[in-house]
Amino acid sequence: MNKSIEIFISFARIGSLTFGGGYAMIPILRKEVIDIKGWITEEQMMDAYAIAQVSPGIIAVNTSALIGFQLHGKKGALSAALGQVFPSILIITLIAAFLQQAFLIPIVTQIFAGIRIAVAALIINTATTLFKKGIIDIFSGMIFALAFVAIVIFAVSPVYIVILSAIFGVLIKTLGGKKV
Template sequence: MRYRELFATFFKIGLLTIGGGYAMVPVIQNAVVKEHSWLTDEEFIDALALSQSAPGALAINSSVYIGYKLKGVRGAIVAALGTSLPSFLIILLISLFFFRMREIDYVEKAFKGIRAAVVSMIALSLVQLLEAVKLKPRGYVVFGASAIALVVLDVNPLWVLVAGGAGSLIYYSIKGGAER
C-alpha cells in the first residue's frame, strides 16, 4: 500500500460522503475493512471508539488513526489531508456561489432531500456498528442505558463513556474473564 492509495481512498471518502461524521462511518468501514482489508471489523470499532473519544471531527480523527496505524506519522498526515481536502474545496466553491443561489427554490428543496438521506446514512452506520460489535445481551443493556442517558437524561457523553468503561472494568474484574 502506497501513500497515493491511502490519499486517494480517503479523498474519495471525503468527496463522496455528504453529512460528515457518522454518515461517513459506513463508507470508511467499507473502504478500510471490506475493499482494502487494512483493518478487521474489531480494529475498525477500536479506531472508531478512539476517534470518538478524542476532540475533533470523527472522520478526521479516524483517518488520522488509520493512516498512522498503516504508515506512521506520514500516513496520518496523508489520510487526514485526503479526508479534509474535498470538504475544504467544496466549501470554498459553495461559499463563492451560495449567496446568489440560496433563494432559488429547487436548491432549497434539494438540500431538504440531502438532509433526509444523511439521516438514513447515520441510521445505517448504527446498524452496521451494532452488527460488527457482536454484543451479548448485557451489551445491549449497556447500549440501551447509554442511549437513555444521552437522549432522555441529557447526560454529557464523556460521563457515559466513563461509566461504560468503569462498569466494564468492574464487571470483568469480578467475573475474571475477557469476553464481550
C-alpha cells in the same frame, strides 16, 4: 502505488462523499476501508471512532488519522487526515469565492432534504451491522441500553458516555472474571 498516496486518495474520496460530519461518515468509511480495501476490521473502526469522540479536534478527521496510523504509521495518519479535509477545503473555498448566493436558493435546500433521508437510511443500515459487533452478550447489551437512554433522554455528552462505558467494561470484565 505509493501507500501514502493510496491512503490520501481513499480518504479524499470518503471526505467528498460524506454529507454531515462524524456519524454520516461511518457508512462511507466502512464501504471504502473495510468492503473495498479490506484494510481494517469492523471492531478496529468502532474503536477508532470511540477514541476520536473523546479526543480534541474534529471527529471525522481524528477517526481517519487513527485508521491511517494503523495502516502506515505517522505518514499514514497524516495522509488520511489531509485526504479527509482536502475536498472540504477545495469545495468551501470555491463556494466562498464564487457561489455563495447560488447555494442559498430553495431548490438546493430541497435537494438536501432528500439527501438527509438517504443519509438516515445509510446510518440505520450500517448501525444494524455494528450492533452485532458491539453487543455480544447480556452485559454489553445493558451498556448499549444505558448509553442510549442516557444520551436520548438525559442528553449526556458522548464524551462522558464513552468514558463511563470504558470504566463499566473494565469493571464488568474484572469482577466477572472468567464467567463473563
